[in-house]
Amino acid sequence: MDSQLNTQTSHDWWPSPAKLNLFLHILGRYENGYHQLQSLFQMLDYGDKLAFDITEDSAICMATPLAGVDDDDNLIIKAARLLAKHTQCKKGVSITLDKCLPMGGGIGGGSSNAATTLVALNHLWKTGLNEDELAELGLVLGADVPIFVRGRTAFAGGVGEEITPAPQKELYFLVANPNVHVSTAEVFTAPELPRNTPAIAWEDYKFEKTRNDCQQLVENRYPEVAKLLQWLVNYAPSRMTGTGACVFATFSDYTLAEQVRAKMPEAWQSFVAKGVNRSPLLDKLEQQK
Template sequence: MAERGTLRLPAPAKLNLFLQIVGRRADGYHLLQTVFQLIDLADEVELKWRADGRIERLCGAEGVGVEQDLAVRAARALQAASGCSFGVDIQVHKRIPMGGGLGGGSSDAASVLLGLNALWGLGLGLDVLAAIGLRLGADVPVFVHGRSAWAEGVGECLQPLSLGDSAYLVLDSGVSVPTSELFQAPELTRDAPPATIAGFVCGAERGNAFESPLVARSPRVGAALAALRQVGAGSAWQVGLSGTGGCCFARFARRSEAEAAQAILARCWAAAAPAPDSWIAEACDVSPVHRALGL
């Protein structure tokens, strides 16, 4: 029986602490190795049960049409896969920057799948929901499974990782280059030697294959990375680019260190017009969506 009412769920962002391309499938999809770190920067997804089977978007990402909205597409895909006759009103309140490589749209879709599974009383397992999500985007499964993870394949082969407590200073450079353009970049390394989880944990595996192509196309991304390396010198464990977007991060052991770096960063960027947005985010090895739903 469906739980008639309204659900309000977070849709957390992710950072790619490591990302490389190790090959290509016969269908043209690139084979990746990456580390997904969930963080507490999050959109809010509101789902209101409907009896009439209609799926309506009341609020969503600015500039994204209804047919392209992953939250709407996720609801439709789940309804079709389950044969459910119920519907939903969807509102997504965006806090995660779009095009930043933080997975906001994919996370919204995952929260819709998880939330409607509960709201419609479907009782589907996470593997089934993740398989539905994979058809929407390669990042959706990690948000459905709700654990920070080592990922391979196109991003769907997941092994949960406990990455420990960290605080992240996340900087939005404001740059958004189409992912397809970056995948086609001639200088992109597509045949990196396979890495291992042990290599990542000990610090031997770092970096993002898309950093050089993106910096070459946008000096602003290079400036953002340089600024983070400067303010994090001596205290940051790692500075890097997330995904294929324009958001960069510096990883610290303690929130106080991230806050101190953010204060320095604000002074460094004081003359910028406009200064880039930045956030302090903390690591979430378990998704707040799973906590909210008791998964």
């Protein structure tokens, strides 16, 4: 998994790992319009990387701006500003992003970037928040951010904020991107979305007894997602993650996953990663202490 570390090595990189939703059930809808969900968030040992150059002025900026994304709309900048305001920190930072996860793919790129920013700057700025406080702050930025702050494979309920650590056997995943952008809002407002799946206890989770309630709808509207899933399922149990568009296949063996990846049509971007119960972000933080 170190192939992505061959870029500028002078930086002190902080990992911003991807996640998969191994399943996603929609139980119902709250009065405020939010959906009641159940999901299993699987951390991966692969993702983006961020570096933070601390400054003594209060300016917060991207050294590597994202094409087409204004700094004010960038979750990384929002996370840094939120932490600075919440803790009344007067320091600044110039942030470098080494991006390899697709945007809008359902594998947590933006949310993970925000969480890494909170965790790293809390340490580097010495703002002193604990994990619970950082997770609570992360929820302001997005429902998935606390999962990445806590950094453990976890079962989630409610709108995603009820988190229970749920260690899994560490398998390998071939993750592929069909190169379409699926709008999460479009999926969750669709009238044909199932909203009545019975709740399960996290201890009863089995991949083959669960599903992604968004998958059929997305397959119907985005033929490229359906095509990719039909291709993958010939080789291994496969599913869409989150509201898409990325999909994954599950393997117990790294070599086998890479062999299937080698056969994949070049139109689809893909990578193989290991599912880990502890995020590489937590390991990095531990090394800093």
